[in-house]
Amino acid sequence: MTQMTYREAVRAGLREALQSDPRVILMGEDVGRYGGGFACSKGLLEEFGPERVRDTPLSESTFVGAGIGAALGGLRPIVEVMTVNFSLLALDQIVNNAATLRHMSGGQMSVPLVVRMATGAGRRVAAQHSNSFEGWYAHIPGIKVLTPATVRDARFMLAAALREPDPVFVFEHTMLYPVPGEVDEQAGPVDINRAAVRRAGKDVSLITYGGSLCKALQAAERLAADGIEAEVVDLRVLRPLDTSTVLELVARTHRAVVIDEGWRTGSFAAEISARIMEGGFYDLDGPVERVCSAEVPIPYAGHLEDAALPQVETIANTVREMFSHHG
Amino acid sequence: MADFVMPKLGADMSAGTLVAWHKKPGDVVRRGDIVAEVETDKGVIEVEIFTSGTIERLLIQPGESVPIGTALATVREEAAAMVGMPSATPKPPAPVKPAAPPTPPAPHVPTGEIGRVRISPSARELARKLEVDPSTVQGTGPRGAITREDIERAAAVRAAPAPAAPPLAADRLTRMRQTIAAAMTRSKREIPHYYLSTTIDMHHAMTWLTEENLKRPVTERLLYGVLLLKVVALALREVPELNAVWADGQVVTSQAIHVGVAISLRRCGLIAPALHDTDRQSLGELMGKFRDLVSRARAGSLRSSELSDPTITVTSLGEQGVETLYPIIYPPQVAIVGFGKVVERPWVADGQVVARPVITATLSADHRVSDGHRGGLFLAAVDRLLQEPSKL
Amino acid sequence: MNSSAVQERQSVERKHALTLLREMIRIRRFEEKCAELYSAGKIQGFLHLYIGEEAVAVGSLQALTPEDALVSTYREHGHALVRGLPAGAVMAEMYGKANGCCRGRGGSMHLFDVSRRFYGGNAIVGGGLPLAVGLALADKLQARPRVTACIFGDGAVAEGEFHESLNLAALWKLPVLFVCENNLYAMGTHLARHQAQTDISRKAAAYGLPGEAVDGMDVLAVEAATRGAVEAVRRGDGPYLLEARTYRFRAHSMYDAELYRSKEEVEHWKERDPITNFVARLRAGGLLSDLDLTEVETVVAAEIADAVAFAESGPWEPVEDLLKDVYTLVT
């Protein structure tokens, strides 16, 4: 087992991809000389050269569109959009071209493209750099959406994504990059369609993904002290969503709390709650609870940002509320 | 001969208005010539013709709006064969319900630990309130899940003696019970009842009835109940405000008199179907209809129309041994008449005390609509009419 | 040159000229039949006809080889036909039939034929330009001497993708031929009302690539200009912008009331009809007889009739296949 940070795991994944397949190129804002907005591609330009590690002009729509074209042309491009906030400029290419071309052309072409972006809040960078839109992307048929929360997934999900014939979008939460973790380099590739139980527990299922996993795990620790055994479920993949595993787990705990940094209205947590209600209605001892961000542009000031985002104590209190016997 | 039809000029267009003709009958036209102008939402559009030939007749005048495909003019085609104009293509098949999008796979039926009951939350809450143990209840909901109705039935069964009736009838009964409950609660809440009663000498009526039945075959025999219905109907002609309904805060008197007859069903059910135009029917006709109503009520095959529009109701519990009853008005009606049993009583007639068969008649009426004075006149009329049975 | 060489050159010229003429007439008759079928309700939705701009498609695509790629826009029937998509497959696609080139899922604005490297129409104005840049990037990085041509209208010049794509292609010296079909109208907005600089070819200079304007009503002029441009691009000099100044004789899409232009203007441009002028020129040069013309019209009429029959007889895609090909592998 080797010790590395989430950032180093991403970089190792990129290096392995570039080494193992000449068709792979890395394209995006400041991925080359600058070493990547979050330093995930530091050293790759020097190792693989400007042909395969290409800094792009700040033209999100066109370099994502060019990624699509290059994939049609036989390459296996990895396009980095520095943050999900900037990807809004490329949504037309993503929805109307990447996700649509195969079906609309009657199955004539595939778009083997991987797009990586940083997502989430917590870095005191205010509203325009702190959004979480992975739930939007998970709404689009024709693409896949991955949210690696552990260092191991950050290390190995990229390889699995590159094997997909259709577009795959990887969302890396900004707060995770410095987080250390264990990786077994020999463990080899991971799947990208199953959820995983990160902590066992029989009383309630805490269902989350990406940057909120660590908060859910801490909440579970605090609840254990109150005698409540909370299970923590890492979705890992938002599309396709591993609904059968979620239903299996909730059928045993009979209670579910979904933690999602998106805004509550129309959040991805709402979709998970709806699927539990549809598939597990008679297993529930109470309504599915959701812990999401406050419906506000994420503020700059630290105390306000913390108040806006889901926190460990909010998760724990939500669970305690479910177990309190009043009325 | 080919038709020049209103063309489809846009994705969202269903009809067009002819603005002007550019050709007249007898004009020769070539494929692509502008033949007319048509107004659409987007403005006036010059319309070309796709067949070459001569204009025969113009069928539509400027200013007329017609749906797409309507023939605007007839054209005698040029000899040259037209480039094969396709016949109508078959419409795409009515979309079979598309394969369902990959909604979440059929929910995995959890092995679930023993004792885990499939019960809806609202049913579980009701079970708690009615102290019913869900695990003893057989669920009729999806895949055996227990519903509110299952709990209600379990509670009802536990309270009432086990009726021999098959479960389906029980369902109907519960619903009937709910309907009666709702009507009675509303009546007591909304209608300010006043009650009047009077005792009536039935001697003339009963003797006339016995003689009358001797003359009639068994299939046309009368019961005294039908006399009571007829006198109530006739008395309403003298006090019409009792033959009315209360709707939207005001009284609506009814021209026709349809007396509803309360018929009790054996398992604590009750219905009050109407005998239409009671006042205008003969005793024989009334008896035939009344008999038919009762036997169909017993068999449960009453038509819903009959249940819908009595203008007043009569209920008699004589056979159950009741002397005087204080019935509750059936909303939206505004009165109800009750008759007790016929019983021999000492009665003063011409200064002498004699034994006479008597009956107690009561009226419950809506004080928003009528006052005791009018109620009294009504009962007096009933009494008077019963003294001359031959005139009924 | 001796007389036989002259004759030989003339006969080559005649054969080639007839090809250009037949292709233009083929597009013109195909589009006229589409108008008829649209008003009969056979073709649904939006239909953008190419009548008047035939010289651009026919002229510009001669210089491309089968290995080159073509990315088009929604006014694409002319491009698709010249690129080699069978008229039947295109017609059936507009009928929404399963024997259409995209099984009826794309329609008039989204024709694709990957076997002919025709990477489609695109109903998003400017949506195709980044794709063309990407295709060219893949060719460059895999050392394939291919050119990607990208055709778009003057409307696309107002989209960010136009500026971003020209810059990125020039920055990375990518083999892209940008062809702007300037028909003076972005739907209902004249060029002068949506561009401060109306000379589109000069915009190339801002991104460091050559730009040239050409008379889009003259098929020979378009062909000559495109051959030069493609040669430069194939040599590796980087991208090239060609602005073909042309005009559409029909509504933006079937049907609009053309409130934005006068009848006189349309009549003036019809005098420069690319087909009638080319016919006159060939006749003057003794390269075209009446017989040749009737023969072309007959051959084209037969092809169009077959295409309609092919579409009429085509099956509907079974509804059970609705979700097929949303993903390549069914997970």
Next chain:
Amino acid sequence: MTPNDIRATVLRALGGVAPEADLKQIQPSVGFREQLDIDSMDFLNFVIGLHKELGVEIPERDYPKLSTLQGCMEYLTPLQDVQHRK
């Protein structure tokens, strides 16, 4: 008609006015009113039922004799013999 036929006819007529009753449980000597909760209208329909099946005209004064199954048997059997002998 044999006594069994008469009995079957009486039970059939009773079933007409009390469709939900379990006729096999009828006790011969207990009044129909108590056992089956039937009222005067039902009884009239019962008498009409017997009239239709057996052609008998039962006067009102004889109603009390028909208030039990046994009573019906005793009342109706002689009438059936008379009709046969006619």
